[in-house]
Amino acid sequence: MKQKFTNYELVCYDKNLVGETPRIRAQAYAPSRFENRYPGCACDVPAHVYTYSFEPNPDWSSFYANAAEIRKYFEDFAERHDLMPFVKLNTRVISAVWDEKKGIYNVEVESNGQRTNDWCHVFVNGTGFLNDWKWPTIEGLHSFEGELLHSANWDAKTDLTGKKVALIGTGSSAIQMLPRIQKVASHVTSFMRSVTWISPPIGANVLEEEKENAKACGKAASQTPQAQYTYTEEQKKRFREDPQALLRYRRTLEGSVASLFDMFIAGSETSKGAQQLMKAEMENRIGPGHEDLKARLIPSWPPGCRRITPGDGYLEALVQDNVTRVHAEISKVVPTGIIDDQGILHEVDVIACATGFNLAFTPPFNVCGVNGVSMADEFQPEPRVYLSVTVPKFPNYFIINGVRGQWAAGTALPAHEQCVEYILKCAKKIQTEGIKSLEVKEEPITHLYEHMDSWHRRSVWNADCKSWYKNNEVGGKLWIWGGSALHFLKTLQEPRYEHYDVQYRTSNMFAYLGNGQTGVEYQAKTAALAGDVHAQLTPYIRIADTPWHI
Ligand SMILES: Cc1cc2nc3c(=O)[nH]c(=O)nc-3n(C[C@H](O)[C@H](O)[C@H](O)COP(=O)(O)OP(=O)(O)OC[C@H]3O[C@@H](n4cnc5c(N)ncnc54)[C@H](O)[C@@H]3O)c2cc1C
Numbered sequence: 001m002k003q004k005f006t007n008y009e010l011v012c013y014d015k016n017l018v019g020e021t022p023r024i025r026a027q028a029y030a031p032s033r034f035e036n037r038y039p040g041c042a043c044d045v046p047a048h049v050y051t052y053s054f055e056p057n058p059d060w061s062s063f064y065a066n067a068a069e070i071r072k073y074f075e076d077f078a079e080r081h082d083l084m085p086f087v088k089l090n091t092r093v094i095s096a097v098w099d100e101k102k103g104i105y106n107v108e109v110e111s112n113g114q115r116t117n118d119w120c121h122v123f124v125n126g127t128g129f130l131n132d133w134k135w136p137t138i139e140g141l142h143s144f145e146g147e148l149l150h151s152a153n154w155d156a157k158t159d160l161t162g163k164k165v166a167l168i169g170t171g172s173s174a175i176q177m178l179p180r181i182q183k184v185a186s187h188v189t190s191f192m193r194s195v196t197w198i199s200p201p202i203g204a205n206v207l208e209e210e211k212e213n214a215k216a217c218g219k220a221a222s223q224t225p226q227a228q229y230t231y232t233e234e235q236k237k238r239f240r241e242d243p244q245a246l247l248r249y250r251r252t253l254e255g256s257v258a259s260l261f262d263m264f265i266a267g268s269e270t271s272k273g274a275q276q277l278m279k280a281e282m283e284n285r286i287g288p289g290h291e292d293l294k295a296r297l298i299p300s301w302p303p304g305c306r307r308i309t310p311g312d313g314y315l316e317a318l319v320q321d322n323v324t325r326v327h328a329e330i331s332k333v334v335p336t337g338i339i340d341d342q343g344i345l346h347e348v349d350v351i352a353c354a355t356g357f358n359l360a361f362t363p364p365f366n367v368c369g370v371n372g373v374s375m376a377d378e379f380q381p382e383p384r385v386y387l388s389v390t391v392p393k394f395p396n397y398f399i400i401n402g403v404r405g406q407w408a409a410g411t412a413l414p415a416h417e418q419c420v421e422y423i424l425k426c427a428k429k430i431q432t433e434g435i436k437s438l439e440v441k442e443e444p445i446t447h448l449y450e451h452m453d454s455w456h457r458r459s460v461w462n463a464d465c466k467s468w469y470k471n472n473e474v475g476g477k478l479w480i481w482g483g484s485a486l487h488f489l490k491t492l493q494e495p496r497y498e499h500y501d502v503q504y505r506t507s508n509m510f511a512y513l514g515n516g517q518t519g520v521e522y523q524a525k526t527a528a529l530a531g532d533v534h535a536q537l538t539p540y541i542r543i544a545d546t547p548w549h550i
């Protein structure tokens, strides 16, 4: 907004706590890293493509970055662009209610128990899906007398050294946690009721290249763990001094992720090949024997159906002597431990739940739209969201990569950025063309959903796995984009305003044409223009057929 708008106010509310220093206050910029502090929490997407597409970081210490370093990247970004003045932390949005007469949302927020009111012409919901962690529904869970932890609410002071730990889950969080916990705990009991693919690392080909080069230079000894690579000082210097080299490197990485898309097409050669390769790799890493583990962990559905989970050290940790695997349902929790559905009591000191989140299709606050309709009601039996960014009956309301957005096929940040660009184009139109209400129509969503549902029949996401892409229902509707990451970016490049109903603030829709002159002419008259005034008055006079803008 700082680049593209004049005469605007921007307030970003975030419920997370306020720290004392500006650095700590910048925590709003890496939320999943701020809230998830479990042992081993890291990004499985290569660090150089887990950045804003326009803001590279030559100084990433390693191929995959840990939570602290990712958080620092976002803190530095906020500082460099002086974003904190726009942010109000420790402030939870309670409700946003559309006022049709005024064409605004009345917004109620709460901070330190105090409720206050704000309002806006354009409301943007950036609360994500995976923000509301939940305890598993297990009888007696809170009767446990040891320490009860959740991956998304981890107490950093917890020391698991020498303890008997129960770890529940086989999702990404549990897969990252186990290798760390197994090394320090006296015993880990891993409750694994579901199968999952453990994939090679994302960006594995580039990672392998780095490791080969390091080996050739005699630097391999420092390269631990297995699926990690530490950048040398020379590499970081080169990235700093040669932005084109860094750009080529980032494009190679992003390209290697994008080029895997065929794996998500059911029955494709790439999908079949990936399944064979991952099965062989998992069997190899589990090692000889452990046939029960192989049978109970390796899925029959194709890889990618659930989010791909590279698990460095996970399979190796599972077969250590101090790990017991329980491929059964949990029957109940008692004060001393967990009883499985075979009636066996597993006594433990700590229960670590890596059991996931309440999937937040409906915003975590009350939203009311046209004629007072509530979004929670409108999203029953299912949410109807246009291109993942807006909702009928809720004018001027936008979401960043919401329901049916790009969550499965590529890296996250470009998709988020493209949604933001789309929203800013709409906001600019609302601001400059005297628009009171920009409301998406129902029909485009009906058509979009028909297309997506039919497209998904050919995707591996549609196979028989349980995943949050299908709201954890095997056979459920898919709530992710039907296509590749690039396809999503292209589709959202320009808003199709013909899919919207528009109401103006004035009875004549052209009232915004005003006094018949453009801003730049007016500024030239009042000597408010600095620099080459003639060039600014005549941007269409050019030396080649390049885009111009008044
Ligand atoms: C442990 C973990 C690891 C992950 N790792 C990866 C990864 O490696 N690669 C990847 O692509 N994706 C990963 N993801 C998925 C990840 O959630 C997204 O990629 C990314 O964080 C989504 O960003 P977001 O801004 O949409 O939502 P979030 O990061 O969840 O941010 C939502 C923000 O909204 C705020 N908020 C919520 N409710 C309110 C309210 N009522 N009022 C005010 N503020 C509110 C929250 O405090 C939070 O700051 C991971 C998720 C988890 C949980």
Ligand SMILES: NC(=O)c1ccc[n+]([C@@H]2O[C@H](COP(=O)([O-])OP(=O)(O)OC[C@H]3O[C@@H](n4cnc5c(N)ncnc54)[C@H](OP(=O)(O)O)[C@@H]3O)[C@@H](O)[C@H]2O)c1
Binding pocket: 042, 043, 044, 045, 130, 136, 137, 138, 151, 168, 169, 170, 171, 172, 173, 174, 176, 191, 193, 194, 307, 329, 330, 354, 355, 356, 357, 466, 468
């Ligand atoms: N990329 C990363 O680095 C990274 C790291 C962490 C998280 N994430 C993201 O965050 C999302 C959430 O990951 P997550 O691992 O926290 O959660 P998750 O994928 O939802 O996994 C939760 C796990 O807990 C199990 N579980 C839930 N309730 C249970 C119960 N009552 N008894 C036994 N097991 C139970 C589930 O089994 P069932 O499957 O049988 O229900 C599942 O194995 C992921 O999809 C991923 O996108 C990413």
